[in-house]
Amino acid sequence: MHIPDNFLSTPVWLTLDGVAAPAVLWVSRRARKELDEARIPLLGVLGAFVFAAQMVNFPVGVGTSAHLLGGALLTAILGPAPAALAMTAIIATQAFVFQDGGVLALGANVFNMALAGVLAAWLPLRLFAGRRSVGLFLAGFFSVMMSAGLALAELTFSGIQMPSKLLALSVGLFAVGAIVEGTITLAVARAIERLNPRWTGAPVHQGSRVWAGITFAAVLVVVLGLFAASSAPDGVMRIGQWADLHARPVLAAPMADYSLPLGPLWLRRSAAALLGLCLVGGSAAAASYFLLRRRSS
Amino acid sequence: MHHVVVEQWSRRHSFVHQRDARAKLLVALALLAALATSPASPVTAVPFALLVAVGIVAARLPLVSMLKKAAVVLPFSMLFGAVEWVAGQPLAGAALLVKSYISALTVLLLVASTPQPALLRGMESLGAPRLLVLMAQTLYRYLFVISEQAQHMRLAAVCRQGSAHRSQRRAFHAAAGALAILFARSYVRAEGIHRAMAARGFAGEFHSLRPPRFTRMDAVFAGVGSAVAVLAHLLVSHA
Amino acid sequence: MTPLIEVRGLRYRYDDGTEALRGVDLTVYPGETVVLLGANGSGKTTLLLHLNGLLQGEGSVRVCGMDVSPPTLRDVRSKVGMVFQDADEQLFMPTVLEDVAFGPLNQGFPPDEAAARARAALAHVGLGDIEHRAPYHLSAGEKRRAALAGVLAMEPEILILDEPTTYLDPPAQRSLVKLLVNLPQAKVVATHDVRFAAALATRALFFDKGQVAREGSLSEIVELFRWDWDA
Numbered sequence A: 001m002h003i004p005d006n007f008l009s010t011p012v013w014l015t016l017d018g019v020a021a022p023a024v025l026w027v028s029r030r031a032r033k034e035l036d037e038a039r040i041p042l043l044g045v046l047g048a049f050v051f052a053a054q055m056v057n058f059p060v061g062v063g064t065s066a067h068l069l070g071g072a073l074l075t076a077i078l079g080p081a082p083a084a085l086a087m088t089a090i091i092a093t094q095a096f097v098f099q100d101g102g103v104l105a106l107g108a109n110v111f112n113m114a115l116a117g118v119l120a121a122w123l124p125l126r127l128f129a130g131r132r133s134v135g136l137f138l139a140g141f142f143s144v145m146m147s148a149g150l151a152l153a154e155l156t157f158s159g160i161q162m163p164s165k166l167l168a169l170s171v172g173l174f175a176v177g178a179i180v181e182g183t184i185t186l187a188v189a190r191a192i193e194r195l196n197p198r199w200t201g202a203p204v205h206q207g208s209r210v211w212a213g214i215t216f217a218a219v220l221v222v223v224l225g226l227f228a229a230s231s232a233p234d235g236v237m238r239i240g241q242w243a244d245l246h247a248r249p250v251l252a253a254p255m256a257d258y259s260l261p262l263g264p265l266w267l268r269r270s271a272a273a274l275l276g277l278c279l280v281g282g283s284a285a286a287a288s289y290f291l292l293r294r295r296s297s
Numbered sequence B: 001m002h003h004v005v006v007e008q009w010s011r012r013h014s015f016v017h018q019r020d021a022r023a024k025l026l027v028a029l030a031l032l033a034a035l036a037t038s039p040a041s042p043v044t045a046v047p048f049a050l051l052v053a054v055g056i057v058a059a060r061l062p063l064v065s066m067l068k069k070a071a072v073v074l075p076f077s078m079l080f081g082a083v084e085w086v087a088g089q090p091l092a093g094a095a096l097l098v099k100s101y102i103s104a105l106t107v108l109l110l111v112a113s114t115p116q117p118a119l120l121r122g123m124e125s126l127g128a129p130r131l132l133v134l135m136a137q138t139l140y141r142y143l144f145v146i147s148e149q150a151q152h153m154r155l156a157a158v159c160r161q162g163s164a165h166r167s168q169r170r171a172f173h174a175a176a177g178a179l180a181i182l183f184a185r186s187y188v189r190a191e192g193i194h195r196a197m198a199a200r201g202f203a204g205e206f207h208s209l210r211p212p213r214f215t216r217m218d219a220v221f222a223g224v225g226s227a228v229a230v231l232a233h234l235l236v237s238h239a
Numbered sequence C: 001m002t003p004l005i006e007v008r009g010l011r012y013r014y015d016d017g018t019e020a021l022r023g024v025d026l027t028v029y030p031g032e033t034v035v036l037l038g039a040n041g042s043g044k045t046t047l048l049l050h051l052n053g054l055l056q057g058e059g060s061v062r063v064c065g066m067d068v069s070p071p072t073l074r075d076v077r078s079k080v081g082m083v084f085q086d087a088d089e090q091l092f093m094p095t096v097l098e099d100v101a102f103g104p105l106n107q108g109f110p111p112d113e114a115a116a117r118a119r120a121a122l123a124h125v126g127l128g129d130i131e132h133r134a135p136y137h138l139s140a141g142e143k144r145r146a147a148l149a150g151v152l153a154m155e156p157e158i159l160i161l162d163e164p165t166t167y168l169d170p171p172a173q174r175s176l177v178k179l180l181v182n183l184p185q186a187k188v189v190a191t192h193d194v195r196f197a198a199a200l201a202t203r204a205l206f207f208d209k210g211q212v213a214r215e216g217s218l219s220e221i222v223e224l225f226r227w228d229w230d231a
């Protein structure tokens, strides 16, 4: 799900560009350290492979077909940092060459699919290192759930008003898409392993299981939260109002003057929403940082 | 295919094609940001649409084909435009539709007037990480080769499907097998590429040729282009 | 005269256990063009890959008096230029000029010097006017020449060519022959194309199952193994 330009409000795309840019820099430094020099061309070629793979249709019941999205498969093959970088290259190419996804929204799309999506794919692979099939399926499932969920959240925060029924419908569709991606990822990875078991060998034992577990729990909360939000939007709204009510005095307190204008409602809402997003994203990033650092020591 | 046509356009000659990639990137970003921060009304897009149209004409690109190509965003935009409309904000929906289309057209103008290598090199000198640029470069280079292979495979699959009725399950696994083979070919190709790189002395470090010079004309283009974008923004925000 | 290439008792086994080379000897002197003939899978490519250290097997490989081993790889690779069978793998950079300059840049030349060498090499192979084109739009003949330019820009003393006529039409083959006979370097060429070989070879080797079955003049080898259509 590539968000085009003009769908996100300015604070949303600007913040996500600001978050994604240093994150990509960091990921590329990490990937460079991790990668054997012989695998450098592989990253680009596999990026082209993911593009081409999208031309191959998988039948998924009653006359419909789907195609591989690829984030989880790349993670299983390359490991998290190189996969995130490869996904970034893919998303940027889609935005510039194919006008699929916006340029200002590049940060958002990279954050959703290349950073959060790959992280969500990596965690189950790490946690279910012993049960590869489960790990592969969950990797596909959570990468899509995470990316689509974040995209939906960002659009909502940007003031795109979605009737609650439609919201529920789209989350349902995401879930179906996520199951399909999980199934395709599993089938393709298995087929590749049959050709040559060394090809899908991203080292899955790197990093601490504890941190992986904690981060994975955060991912679960986000995904479950998405389901909750879509099935009971009123509840979420009420939480939002409650937070607004209680957060306002806290924010304004140090400034003595209570009537200090905090800007129009949309600004406050999106600021609060963004803060939440950044907190979730930030803690996920911090967790994965420790997770990965443990591995190199 | 989309990228083949755009690639051919990008190798034409015009005043716009001659400008440095960094200058064009800057102007495109200024236009995109100016449009994105303008009020949400379809009228907002008018001056920006005119600017992009002027750019297309100056770059001697085919206007109608460009307009058609940029329409790839429309399905997505229409969906959300409709959502807004249902939610009782038809004007916001229309603005979404028009603005996202103009933005796509702006990006298309950028890539249709700048060859991919020059664009990537421009991005690198504006701070994009080296490894990322290399990957995007390799990706683009082998996109042509590997998607051709995928097309052959798809053709072969279509031919086979004509002869035998297979169960969904078998068809699904056949598709997985096809992708595995496509993967294997990509993998072997990557090894071949690395071998060719090593044969010419590659030892892990990439060195590049000097980027082209940023001329005074490029600076003027970047300055005037961004100023016009800001003016357009001011015009629509205060009208 | 000291040989440029000296291979003694070379054996190589791939990871999967295939014995690709089973004791190969080869000596190449300056100015020679040695043609390798032999069936598919007889080990020609595997031998060529040893000549600039892309594979390292048992036995000895010496190039310009240096033992081919990790410490000498850098020097060996600037003495031995290798043109691969699949030009698409060799031309990986986004423009022809950048691709041809890739070798000189790795040799440590500053960017301007590397660009100058690349332009000279391109002019030499007759591609002076396509330096900003992307490699994937070139014809097969142009790709082959560009790949050759990429190697010539490094000014090697030995040229290795693996099936250089693949995908080339007869006029392109002819112009490749013209180009190659005028190059001063010693050459080792693996090919199945006898007419092409005849135009270049000073000597021929026949490979069979990872060994050199016979060495001699091209006509002898072709006669002996009936390695031609109408032979």
Ligand SMILES: Nc1ncnc2c1ncn2[C@@H]1O[C@H](COP(=O)(O)OP(=O)(O)OP(=O)(O)O)[C@@H](O)[C@H]1O
Pocket (backbone or CB within 6 Å): C014, C015, C016, C018, C019, C020, C038, C039, C040, C041, C042, C043, C044, C045, C046, C047
């Ligand atoms: N990467 C590899 N892994 C395993 N076996 C290989 C590999 N490459 C080649 N071989 C095997 O090694 C043997 C020699 O192969 P090689 O490519 O050197 O032959 P060749 O003479 O160049 O053949 P051709 O004329 O078809 O190019 C063959 O049996 C081949 O199957």
Ligand SMILES: [Mg+2]
Pocket (backbone or CB within 6 Å): C044, C045, C046, C162, C190
């Ligand atoms: Mg061979």
